[in-house]
Amino acid sequence: MNSVLQKLLDIFREPSVIVGLIALLGLLLQRKSVSDTIKGTTKAFVGFLVLAAGAGVVSGSLTPFGEMFQHAFGVQGVVPNNEAIVGKVLTDYGSQAALIFFFGMVVNVLLARFTRFKFIYMSGHVALYLAAMIAVILIANGFSSWQAVLWGALAQGLVTTLSPALVQPWMRRATNNDTVALGHTGNVGIATSGLVGKLVGDPTKSTEDLKIPKGLGFLRDTTVVIAVSMGVIYLLVTLVAGPGYVEDKLSDGQWYLLWAVMQAGTFSAGVFIILAGVRVVLAEIIPAFKGISEKLVPNARPALDVPIVFTFAPNAVLIGFLSSFVGGLVGMGVLVAVGGTIIIPGIVAHFMTGAASGVIGNATGGRRGAVLGALTNGLLITFLPLLVLPFLGDVGLQNSTFSDADFGVSGLLLGGAVQAGHAAVIGLIVCALAAVLIGSAVTTRRAAGKAEEAPAEAEEGRAVS
Helix, strand or coil, rough: CHHHHHHHHHHHHHHHHHHHHHHHHHHCCCHHHHHHHHHHHHHHHHHHHHHHHHHHHHHHHHHHHHHHHHHHHHHCEEEEEEHHHHHHHHHHHHHHHHHHHHHHHHHHHHHHHHHHHEEEECCHHHHHHHHHHHHHHHCCCCCCHHHHHHHHHHHHHHHHHHHHHHHHHHHHHHCCCCEECCCCCCCHHHHHHHHHHHCCCCCCCCHHHHCCHHHHHHHCHHHHHHHHHHHHHHHHHHHCHHHHHHHHHHHCCCCCCHHHHHHHHHHHHHHHHHHHHHHHHHHHHHHHHHHHHHCCCCCCEEEEEEHHHHCHHHHHHHHHHHHHHHHHHHHHHHHHHHCCCCCCCCCHHHHHHHHHHHHHHHHHHHHHHHHHHHHHHHHHHHHHHHHHHHCCCCHHCEEECCCCCHHHHHHHHHHHHHHCCCCHHHHHHHHHHHHHHHHHCCCCCCCCHHHHHHHHHHHHHHHHC
């Protein structure tokens, strides 16, 4: 018996196997053919192994960079990059993260079904990253695996249900409809951009009235942006560190400038591999949830990844990215001035969330909204990751961390509760769940009352006339 249990434990300790089993379950629920079931399960399993391989590539390029940065400036440099930090987390807590991810999606569907928050979170890759952060915070601070899965799934379901609702008022302005929502872990920063745009901007002066030089069109390619931007960062830090240190300690004698370029390219390649693996995995899992949610949750809005808004204001995409990156540089300058750990601007985060912040800021406040809103997002994703680091246990000692604003806010709430004890975590999650259910019931009843009053008032008006 013990031998059987040990074999089962071995199976469920392998996150790639967990992901394959989740895909298998989804395919069976859809009653797919034997051929499609075998193909989908295998692709999910292999895709996760591809993701893990890419994470190793990214981590391999960041480790020497952190050492070089610390030598050059005498401080610890941390690059907020979800793919990089998730690679480390999934190595240590992959099975728990996979289960939180799976059951968190179930909670999201149930909340969408029984509350007024009709949002199905379809951006599975960032949902997986969120599950990884929740897993490491809970387990690194004393929760057992089953406790982490139970409370982590509820926490994940709450975040993925409420996060799209936070941005939806601004999404309606940007898209001129209410049929699609934004599902991304940068939603807090993006919603803040919309608020900033509304307060300081003028929506009639749109970014789309500007002419962006065609020569900057390469900045719309994520892989190119990462490679070029990280290349510049690597070269600058390498020059400060000096050829002696780099060639003696890091590059095994290779010319230090060539080494810097190769490391930047390797980082970009690793991110590319990770994203390819994530796409393969989620292509097999997400359709199962989509089909189920369409049957269980009528009138639900799909919450999709940030590129869904890029076509509504292409100029704002570029302006938002650059403004967010400037915000990251300003924040880094503040951290350098005060000393301690330095958060280096994470290119992926500033490109994805900064671009979306630019689009939303433009919708509410025009050019000024796009610039200042995205700049605010850049500051948020500089300081929030720093505040979450203490809650990540040994993972927080890596040269990377979670980047987007939703990670920062949810990580601070969960981490702060963990510091107060396990009961505080459970209380926080239960109270949040109760607030969502009760608030939804109250607003539904009020909406129903208003709907009943409207025909009566109309009838009285006709009677008077």
